[in-house]
Each structure stands twice: as structure tokens, then as C-alpha cells.
Amino acid sequence: DIQMTQSPSTLSASVGDRVTITCRASQTFSNWLAWYQQKPGKAPKRLMYRASSLESGVPSRFSGSGSGTEFTLTISSLQPDDFATYYCQQYNSYFFTFGPGTKVDIK
């Protein structure tokens, strides 16, 4: 099974900051990599799919990139609504695996 790691696990940032979250896989897989945002008590919300495709309705300050074993989610200018936990998720050979999450909180 592919294992996913995320870094950092917690990120303290200010409104307006550029934020980058990294997701690494234990082995190479095709670019079926998605990113989700989750707020306390709510279901996750998909932000990106296929590594770099922006979900409809998601602000363009979110972007995704990467291939192979390393992927990134970037928020170009952090907004108050963006303080949340972010998860990456991969699909390979019939199984889905989530990363452990990155909590973005207020500095």
C-alpha cells in the first residue's frame, strides 16, 4: 500500500501569507492526487483533483502541482476563511489513501 505523509503537520500563518503544504507518497503513482479542506464539525470539501485541477467554485488563490511522489498545495494569499485542516488523498490500484493532515492556524 502507498503511504502518504504531509508537511508540516501544523502551520501558523497570517492573513495575506503565501502558504505551501507538501504531500509525499511512499512510491510513485499516477497523478490521481486530490486536496481537501476540512473545518471543525464539517465534512471535507474537495479543492483540487488530478493534482492540479481546481474544483469548480474554489477560489483561484488555491493551486496544486507535483508528480511522482511529491505534490504541493499552495494558497497564494491566505484569507480568514482558509484557516482549516488540509488533507491530500491518492488513488492507486483500487485503494484510496489520505495524508495525515496539515492544520493551518492563525499566527
Next chain:
Amino acid sequence: EVQLVESGGGLVKPGGSLRLSCAASGFTFSNAWMSWVRQAPGKGLEWVGRIKSKTEGETIDYAAPVNGRFTISRDDSKKTLYLQMNSLKTEDTAVYYCATESYYAFDYWGQGTLVTVSS
């Protein structure tokens, strides 16, 4: 508008059983590939299993921790997804979400239903 509404959660003793339902509306359920994803209290997300559409043979895949204990099924006439959970363990305690799948990821999610396994 796509809506997914889970139900059936509750408190159950270790070794017990529970069946969750997910009522779908706002899209063509029979064409959808559907998954269950869970989240233990204060923890991250964990995929439980997926069922493909009838045209794809209703193929089902399960995560290793639940394989052999959980069964996913669907009733397209009722637009409902099910998760039958048997031989429940304390580590199965979680909020269980149903979700639709596109591009091998989960685009629409329900609000979740809490399953607590405790004596």
C-alpha cells in the same frame, strides 16, 4: 443540488452490528461510484470502501482494516447506499461519511453519522 444524507449511526457494543444508510438526491445515483470514508474523533480521514455502478459490475473494494467485516451495497431504485458493519471493534468508532467519486477522488460528501463502539 446534490444531497447525501447518512443515517443509522449510534452506540453499539464491541462485537455488535450496525447498518448505515446514505440517501442520495440531485444526481443520477445509478451512474455514481460511491464510497464510505470515516474519521475517528480528533483523527484524520480513512477510506473504508467503494462500490462502482451496475454498468461497471458493482465492483466493491474495501480497506484492509474492514475487509471481511463490513459490506457495502446499493439499491439504485431507492437511491440509497448501505454499509453493513459486523464484528465491530472499539477502533471502528468514527464519523462515517458517504461520498460520490469523480477523478478518483471524492467530490460530494454527506454530513456524516457517528458510530460509537463501546461497552
